[in-house]
Amino acid sequence: MKKEMAYDIQGNSYPVADYNDDYDGEKFGFWIFLLTEMMMFGVLFLLFAINFYRHSELFGISSGNLNVWLGGVNTVILLLSTYTMGLASLMMRQGKVRVSAYLVGTTVVMAILFLSIKAFEWSVDIHHGIYPGSSILDAKDKGEILFFGLYFVMTGLHGLHVIVGIALMSWVLLLIRSGGVRPEHTIVMKNVTLYWDFVHLIWIILFPIFYMIGV
Amino acid sequence: MPSFYHETKTVFGTHKNPILQWIFTVDHKRIALLYMGVMFTLFFLAVSAAVTMRAELFFPGPQFLKPHTYNELFTFHGVTMIFLFIVPGIPAALGNFILPLMLGARDLSFPRLNLLSWWLYVIGVATAYSALMSGHGFADTGWTFYAPYSLRTDSHVLPTLIAAFILGISSILTGINFVVTIHRLRAPGMGFFKMPLFVWGLYSTAWIQVLATPVIGITLLLVILERTLNIGIFDPTKGGDPILYEHLFWIYSHPAVYLMILPGFGIVSEVLTTFTRRTIFGYHAIAISSASIAGIGYLVWGHHMLTSGISDMARIIFSLLTFLVAVPTGVKIFDWMATLYKGSIILATPMLWILGSIVNFTIGGLTGLTLAAIGADIHLHDTYFVVAHFHYTILGGVMFMFIGGLHYWYPKITGKIYDEVRGRIAFGLMFMGFNMLWFPMFIAGFLGNPRRYFDYLPTFTIYHQMAGVGAVLVASGLLTILYNFARGLKEGKEAGPNPWNATTLEWHISSPPPLENFSKIPYVDFDPYEYEHGEPVVHFDENFRRVV
Numbered sequence: 001m002k003k004e005m006a007y008d009i010q011g012n013s014y015p016v017a018d019y020n021d022d023y024d025g026e027k028f029g030f031w032i033f034l035l036t037e038m039m040m041f042g043v044l045f046l047l048f049a050i051n052f053y054r055h056s057e058l059f060g061i062s063s064g065n066l067n068v069w070l071g072g073v074n075t076v077i078l079l080l081s082t083y084t085m086g087l088a089s090l091m092m093r094q095g096k097v098r099v100s101a102y103l104v105g106t107t108v109v110m111a112i113l114f115l116s117i118k119a120f121e122w123s124v125d126i127h128h129g130i131y132p133g134s135s136i137l138d139a140k141d142k143g144e145i146l147f148f149g150l151y152f153v154m155t156g157l158h159g160l161h162v163i164v165g166i167a168l169m170s171w172v173l174l175l176i177r178s179g180g181v182r183p184e185h186t187i188v189m190k191n192v193t194l195y196w197d198f199v200h201l202i203w204i205i206l207f208p209i210f211y212m213i214g215v
Numbered sequence: 216m217p218s219f220y221h222e223t224k225t226v227f228g229t230h231k232n233p234i235l236q237w238i239f240t241v242d243h244k245r246i247a248l249l250y251m252g253v254m255f256t257l258f259f260l261a262v263s264a265a266v267t268m269r270a271e272l273f274f275p276g277p278q279f280l281k282p283h284t285y286n287e288l289f290t291f292h293g294v295t296m297i298f299l300f301i302v303p304g305i306p307a308a309l310g311n312f313i314l315p316l317m318l319g320a321r322d323l324s325f326p327r328l329n330l331l332s333w334w335l336y337v338i339g340v341a342t343a344y345s346a347l348m349s350g351h352g353f354a355d356t357g358w359t360f361y362a363p364y365s366l367r368t369d370s371h372v373l374p375t376l377i378a379a380f381i382l383g384i385s386s387i388l389t390g391i392n393f394v395v396t397i398h399r400l401r402a403p404g405m406g407f408f409k410m411p412l413f414v415w416g417l418y419s420t421a422w423i424q425v426l427a428t429p430v431i432g433i434t435l436l437l438v439i440l441e442r443t444l445n446i447g448i449f450d451p452t453k454g455g456d457p458i459l460y461e462h463l464f465w466i467y468s469h470p471a472v473y474l475m476i477l478p479g480f481g482i483v484s485e486v487l488t489t490f491t492r493r494t495i496f497g498y499h500a501i502a503i504s505s506a507s508i509a510g511i512g513y514l515v516w517g518h519h520m521l522t523s524g525i526s527d528m529a530r531i532i533f534s535l536l537t538f539l540v541a542v543p544t545g546v547k548i549f550d551w552m553a554t555l556y557k558g559s560i561i562l563a564t565p566m567l568w569i570l571g572s573i574v575n576f577t578i579g580g581l582t583g584l585t586l587a588a589i590g591a592d593i594h595l596h597d598t599y600f601v602v603a604h605f606h607y608t609i610l611g612g613v614m615f616m617f618i619g620g621l622h623y624w625y626p627k628i629t630g631k632i633y634d635e636v637r638g639r640i641a642f643g644l645m646f647m648g649f650n651m652l653w654f655p656m657f658i659a660g661f662l663g664n665p666r667r668y669f670d671y672l673p674t675f676t677i678y679h680q681m682a683g684v685g686a687v688l689v690a691s692g693l694l695t696i697l698y699n700f701a702r703g704l705k706e707g708k709e710a711g712p713n714p715w716n717a718t719t720l721e722w723h724i725s726s727p728p729p730l731e732n733f734s735k736i737p738y739v740d741f742d743p744y745e746y747e748h749g750e751p752v753v754h755f756d757e758n759f760r761r762v763v
């Protein structure tokens with residue numbers, strides 16, 4: 001299709017942006033969306049920082065109760081998964097559609113693995129009576145109540161983002177099949193990749209502040 | 216040419232059923248009207264609640280409301296007015312309609328996202344009002360949901376909180392849509408400093424929506440989790456900190472007041488230039504001051520907490536920053552005054568509303584500075600002085616600007632002209648009524664009448680009775696406007712493309728506009744408000760090429 005033009009008095013022509021197909025606009029919009037996500041998590045990090053400052057010692061002790069090995073394995077899994085997702089995006093642009101689809105699939109599998117490990121960790125905590133509002137936790141010191149309150153809220157919200165990520169990547173897989181994502185039209189995939197990078201970045205902060213301050 | 220009322224596009228292609236054509240439309244103009252319909256219905260509900268409160272307050276002592284019902288009423292009134300009405304407000308209703316027209320664009324960048332925003336808005340409204348239907352009654356916390364009371368009360372706060380969260384998402388999506396549209400879809404040649412000032416207002420607002428709304432979103436989510444799962448973050452019995460809640464709440468809610476006013480300021484600039492027939496004085500200063508109000512506005516939230524036990528140092532800093540934010544606002548007011556000076560002022564209805572809004576807003580703004588002074592605030596905090604202050608800025612300011620804008624763009628939206636005489640009568644009723652309603656409350660508050668009480672000492676009777684009469688005048692003014700607009704649809708004269716002799720791009724296309732606004736996109740190498748001898752300078756031929 002010919003690009004639409006606007007004309008000035010002298011008759012010079014200038015290209016008009018097409019709102020139905022605006023790659024830069026869609027990418028820019030998604031970046032702003034990620035900014036809002038960052039503000040949201042930012043508040044939680046702020047709350048963590050304030051409470052950590054007030055109860056440093058108890059936060060350290062509580063952190064010792066978390067399994068740093070499971071957390072570490074999860075960190076590695078997420079790290080690898082952003083790599084496969086990024087690679088998938090790259091392959092798509094180079095026209096290797098099948099490889100790209102496999103890589104997205106691999107990312108989904110790793111995301112599910114991450115969630116399973118996380119679920120296991122939570123269930124162990126809950127089994128020990130450590131969950132918000134439990135009588136065992138409420139009997140502990142205030143610093144510990146706050147630590148675990150924040151722990152469940154923040155990892156929970158992050159987990160929710162992982163679930164959304166899985167849904168989005170599955171959608172990308174469907175789009176690849178239907179041709180909605182193809183080498184010349186990658187914007188959806190590009191944005192999902194960005195999103196997944198973001199989810200992983202949040203975890204990179206969550207891991208040290210919850211698991212490592214007690215080591 | 217068929218207008219957007221005759222043809223439309225929906226997310227699912229075409230529909231025969233006109234209702235489906237409306238509720239699934241992706242046309243920014245129709246979505247704007249959808250917003251307006253719901254928003255103003257809610258506005259009138261909230262006004263009814265307010266008039267009920269004023270009736271209860273007409274005499275001292277209990278009349279016909281229980282104290283608890285009064286608490287629910289002011290919460291209902293506040294929540295509806297703030298979260299459901301004035302926050303989506305001018306951007307979602309007028310901005311949605313006018314922004315693409317002013318930019319020379321065919322729609323927003325993401326039309327389907329725009330529809331999603333509206334649907335989320337409707338879901339939010341339904342969620343908020345579901346609390347009315349259930350046994351516990353509406354929330355009684357005030358619109359601020361302060362912890363720890365909001366954690367303990369057994370009234371129905373949860374639906375209201377969830378609603379505010381959903382509405383936040385809706386607002387964020389609109390913000391993203393506007394920012395991207397303004398960056399990407401300006402007509403070729405239109406640099407940022409060739410945009411109309413209403414667009415500048417919407418642009419600053421959109422950034423506030425994007426950057427501040429997530430803060431309230433997560434904060435309210437935490438209150439929700441606190442109530443359902445007992446997390447403890449704001450609960451002092453578990454080591455949590457209710458003052459932190461106040462901080463987080465106002466980190467959003469203070470910028471939110473600029474989010475309400477900045478588009479209103481934009482309307483002021485549009486209407487003033489049109490009805491003085493001259494270019495705006497200090498275009499750059501006004502544009503930049505919008506952005507700097509948005510920026511500094513982020514750092515002043517602590518002025519709501521001067522009596523909450525924050526440190527003296529923090530109080531001094533917040534007080535100082537609040538004084539600073541008045542500077543760009545003052546710059547605007549003086550620019551507007553300078554625009555009026557020696558202009559050929561035409562006192563048409565939109566202009567009356569705008570001039571009225573400047574008067575009211577100046578009073579509201581200056582009393583805001585009174586409250587920002589630490590010593591004065593300790594005396595005035597939580598009195599009717601505060602309530603009068605923010606009604607002067609929001610009702611007397613933003614709402615007057617909004618109504619002025621509705622009159623100004625009414626011909627563009629409907630293609631008809633309303634009755635000028637009725638328009639002026641409505642303004643007179645409301646301007647008088649409004650000042651009668653809220654000015655006495657400055658005095659009552661100054662003398663110590665606290666806010667959020669269903670009763671008062673007999674010495675304050677006279678002030679409350681004046682306010683009561685004022686409220687009736689305001690309500691009748693509002694009904695007059697409604698009547699005028701409705702009659703205008705039926706018997707108004709045809710407006711034609713440019714009834715006011717205005718200059719911005721929306722006045723170069725037919726009223727009401729066709730489906731995709733511009734058949735050809737114009738090239739914009741001129742300033743937004745170019746007049747010569749009281750006539751617009753720029754004209755286009757039918758292909759949107761400039762004619763000289």
Ligand code: HEM
Pocket residue numbers: 262265266268269289290292293294296297300301356357358359602606609610614652665666667668686689
């Ligand atoms: C139309 C005429 C209006 C009248 C008669 C009115 C009247 C009132 C009254 C009587 C109160 C309760 C004062 C108290 O007991 O402390 C109140 C509170 C409030 N009003 Fe209005 N109001 C009007 C318009 C508006 C508008 C347009 C807005 C904002 C868009 C607004 C926002 C609020 C808020 C936020 C509160 C505080 C609620 C709280 O304390 O939680 N009002 N108003």
Ligand SMILES: [Cu+2]
Pocket residue numbers: 468469472515516518519
């Ligand atoms: Cu404030």
